[in-house]
Amino acid sequence: MSDQITIFDTTLRDGEQSPGCSMDTSEKLEVAKALVELGVDVIEAGFPIASPGDFEAVQKIARTYGDRATICGLSRCRKEDVDRAWEALRDAQNVRIHVFLATSAIHREFKLKMAKEEIVRQAVEMVKYTADKMSSRTDIVRPNIEFSPEDAIRTELDFLCEVVEKAIEAGATTINIPDTVGYATPHHFYTVIKALKERVPNIEEAVISTHCHNDLGLAVANSLAGVEAGARQVECTINGLGERAGNAALEEIVMALRTRHDYFGISTKINTPKLFPTSRLVSSITGMKVQRNKAIVGQNAFAHEAGIHQHGMLQNRGTYEIMRPEDVGYVGTNLVLGKHSGRHAFRDRVVSLGFELDDEAFQKVFDDFIALADKKKEIYDADIVALIDKRAHQVPQQWQIVNFHTFGGTGTIPTATIDMKHEDGRRVQDAATGDGPVDAVFKCLERIVDITAKLQEYNVRSVSKGKDALGEVSVAIEVNDRMHHGKGVSTDIIEASAEAYLQALNKALTTERGRDPYPQHGM
Ligand code: KIV
Ligand code: ZN
Numbered sequence: 001m002s003d004q005i006t007i008f009d010t011t012l013r014d015g016e017q018s019p020g021c022s023m024d025t026s027e028k029l030e031v032a033k034a035l036v037e038l039g040v041d042v043i044e045a046g047f048p049i050a051s052p053g054d055f056e057a058v059q060k061i062a063r064t065y066g067d068r069a070t071i072c073g074l075s076r077c078r079k080e081d082v083d084r085a086w087e088a089l090r091d092a093q094n095v096r097i098h099v100f101l102a103t104s105a106i107h108r109e110f111k112l113k114m115a116k117e118e119i120v121r122q123a124v125e126m127v128k129y130t131a132d133k134m135s136s137r138t139d140i141v142r143p144n145i146e147f148s149p150e151d152a153i154r155t156e157l158d159f160l161c162e163v164v165e166k167a168i169e170a171g172a173t174t175i176n177i178p179d180t181v182g183y184a185t186p187h188h189f190y191t192v193i194k195a196l197k198e199r200v201p202n203i204e205e206a207v208i209s210t211h212c213h214n215d216l217g218l219a220v221a222n223s224l225a226g227v228e229a230g231a232r233q234v235e236c237t238i239n240g241l242g243e244r245a246g247n248a249a250l251e252e253i254v255m256a257l258r259t260r261h262d263y264f265g266i267s268t269k270i271n272t273p274k275l276f277p278t279s280r281l282v283s284s285i286t287g288m289k290v291q292r293n294k295a296i297v298g299q300n301a302f303a304h305e306a307g308i309h310q311h312g313m314l315q316n317r318g319t320y321e322i323m324r325p326e327d328v329g330y331v332g333t334n335l336v337l338g339k340h341s342g343r344h345a346f347r348d349r350v351v352s353l354g355f356e357l358d359d360e361a362f363q364k365v366f367d368d369f370i371a372l373a374d375k376k377k378e379i380y381d382a383d384i385v386a387l388i389d390k391r392a393h394q395v396p397q398q399w400q401i402v403n404f405h406t407f408g409g410t411g412t413i414p415t416a417t418i419d420m421k422h423e424d425g426r427r428v429q430d431a432a433t434g435d436g437p438v439d440a441v442f443k444c445l446e447r448i449v450d451i452t453a454k455l456q457e458y459n460v461r462s463v464s465k466g467k468d469a470l471g472e473v474s475v476a477i478e479v480n481d482r483m484h485h486g487k488g489v490s491t492d493i494i495e496a497s498a499e500a501y502l503q504a505l506n507k508a509l510t511t512e513r514g515r516d517p518y519p520q521h522g523m
Helices: 011-015 025-038 052-065 079-089 105-112 116-134 157-170 186-199 219-229 250-259 272-286 307-315 343-352 359-375 381-392 437-449 493-512
Strands: 006-009 042-046 070-076 095-102 145-150 174-179 207-212 233-236 335-337 399-407 415-422 427-433 454-462 471-479 482-490
Touching: 006 207, 006 250, 011 025, 011 042, 011 272, 025 042, 025 052, 025 272, 042 052, 052 070, 052 079, 070 079, 079 095, 079 116, 095 105, 095 116, 095 174, 105 116, 116 145, 116 157, 145 157, 157 174, 157 186, 174 186, 174 219, 174 233, 186 207, 186 219, 207 219, 219 233, 219 250, 233 250, 250 272, 272 381, 272 482, 335 343, 335 381, 343 359, 343 381, 359 381, 381 482, 399 437, 399 493, 415 437, 427 437, 437 493, 454 493, 471 493, 482 493
Parallel strands: 006 042, 006 233, 042 070, 070 095, 095 145, 145 174, 174 207, 207 233
Antiparallel strands: 399 415, 415 427, 454 471, 471 482
């Protein structure tokens, strides 16, 4: 059995499918680029039949990154799904189609209304159909087809073995075992994979894969149990993003296999110092915060505050540290630079934090750094990361703030006055009152931009230490049933709030005008 495992990332499909996490095509491309640089083997880029937006994103990712990773698209066991998936993926050098059909009794009876024989027939027919489609490309000798018996974990074991055997016979090269509802426990998952290995006669012709949801908080443990039983592909997402409680977290799987190589004897091709930046990127794009104490990529994951721990660490890091922060690309809050640090020192720091900025982007971030250094004595790594994040994810700004003023305090009516310019050259000034200065700013922005939004989330966090710390504001707004996220950073949290809200409004404007619609899912 191979001691190398395939990392199949489904952040852009299962992750993106979870409420509030939708991304537009350019955001998906940005995540795909990060996944390629992280070294994932397979990127499940989306569900092409779900919407024109999904199709476009899968096609662009297939065309852009299909030579550096295998690009996969999801498809139900229906001809029209397979056709659409193939159309989106056919230009990728390395391509996989992932077909799925539910097999558990509850899904057969209530969702599909199909008998066992019909399930087998349809699965076999669609795997063969997919193989025929993919074979139309002369360079494809053995089509790369993944088959998932959805809700496999709640499927009768005999029937699961039968479906798996027939799917492999029909041409499936990977058999994925989804715990669709996060019901399994580690030993249970282990026994299912072991049973497939022992009872399915042709199982060696396919790779067994795990796909675990986290409803009981066991997704990573179940995936690792699957690996112990012989699975050689793990499906996972950055930050454990995904439907309901999410999927198995890629960073946790990878670091568990690496840190406990003595136990598992399994390697991945993941470039682990990219884990932290990739986590930050996905969190920044989706607006899904990473909890502070989250394993591997939480802000506290490497913080040793307790005196007794610090004492031990000074003698030997291994006393309390099983992984080195630098191995996952962790960025702490070390004091690094100040007003007098030059361009060279700043560039060195940016590079050692793992960022590659072209000259134009570097200049912008450096200008922001100089402006910040005027306001703030001590600049930490985390501040620099926040400045880079802000520049890196700038969306097309139809509207920009030229200047703004707020007025508030006890016994006054909070008021905001904003001067804005539009990309077409228009200049508009307006004012609004609100419950507080932030509310007044939001109302005034809505008036000028001419969109009514519902504020669903508003978070403020201090990026680093001290009273002069940068404040990072993230917002989620709802416009016509769609969520849009925005982020702003400034030492002035009203300014950061204005930036964040305007970024979300600009995204909403772009979407509403149909320039780059968010994809809809239609499972
Ligand atoms: O959770 C699940 O069953 C899925 C399938 C489509 C593989 O995501
Ligand atoms: Zn899933």
